[in-house]
Amino acid sequence: MSTPENIFPVFDQILQREDKEKMLQQHAKVIWMTGLSGSGKTTIAKQLEHILHHKGFLTKLLDGDNIRSGINNNLTFSAEDRAENIRRISEVSKLFLNCGVICINCFVSPTNDIRHKIIEIVGEENVLMVFVNTPLEVCEARDVKGLYAKARKGEIPNFTGISAPFDVPDMPYIEVKTEGLTVEESAQQILDKVLPHLNVEDSKEEE
Numbered sequence: 422m423s424t425p426e427n428i429f430p431v432f433d434q435i436l437q438r439e440d441k442e443k444m445l446q447q448h449a450k451v452i453w454m455t456g457l458s459g460s461g462k463t464t465i466a467k468q469l470e471h472i473l474h475h476k477g478f479l480t481k482l483l484d485g486d487n488i489r490s491g492i493n494n495n496l497t498f499s500a501e502d503r504a505e506n507i508r509r510i511s512e513v514s515k516l517f518l519n520c521g522v523i524c525i526n527c528f529v530s531p532t533n534d535i536r537h538k539i540i541e542i543v544g545e546e547n548v549l550m551v552f553v554n555t556p557l558e559v560c561e562a563r564d565v566k567g568l569y570a571k572a573r574k575g576e577i578p579n580f581t582g583i584s585a586p587f588d589v590p591d592m593p594y595i596e597v598k599t600e601g602l603t604v605e606e607s608a609q610q611i612l613d614k615v616l617p618h619l620n621v622e623d624s625k626e627e628e
């Protein structure tokens with residue numbers, strides 16, 4: 422592709438992802454937690470982030486509500502804006518990735534269309550998809566934010582699990598079935614699966 426007029430890329434002078442990863446002694450990945458609202462994505466991600474932090478990994482947790490109150494505060498829940506929400510989150514994740522940072526992303530991301538869009542932007546080799554599999558009845562009984570009650574009353578249209586679909590991922594994924602597990606056990610199960618992808622060498626595994 423030719424370079425547009427008045428644009429002077431300097432990619433060859435900018436430190437590369439490999440340089441950052443070498444400094445941080447880690448492989449950057451996007452650990453993408455998909456699951457119903459209240460399935461435990463954020464709770465488990467926080468625990469996972471603490472463990473990784475104490476092992477010496479540099480991480481960034483991105484969470485739906487935080488993102489929607491900041492960079493995406495102009496977006497609604499229309500189909501178009503949901504797609505834009507995911508596109509921006511994926512692009513932001515790529516910036517962290519290129520800085521060598523491990524992202525832990527907590528977004529319902531309910532359909533395979535959405536997940537494939539994420540993979541298209543972030544790159545298949547960079548995404549570790551984690552399905553936080555908690556039965557709808559359990560999520561609804563928890564109703565952490567009172568959203569299920571509102572959705573049942575018809576106050577929230579297109580609510581995942583109630584009036585909008587949630588697909589089982591059709592790409593490779595790590596699954597954690599949280600029912601009957603503690604948060605710590607759930608985080609540990611994910612950790613065991615992701616750690617080999619993050620470690621440059623075994624040095625951080627021993628801590």
Ligand code: ADP
Binds near residue numbers: 607
């Ligand atoms: P999400 O981010 O998927 O919407 P949250 O993490 O905000 O879900 O809420 C999950 C709720 O379920 C929290 O209140 C958490 O304390 C509770 N919970 C109970 N058991 C578990 C478990 N095993 N794993 C994760 N969360 C659990």
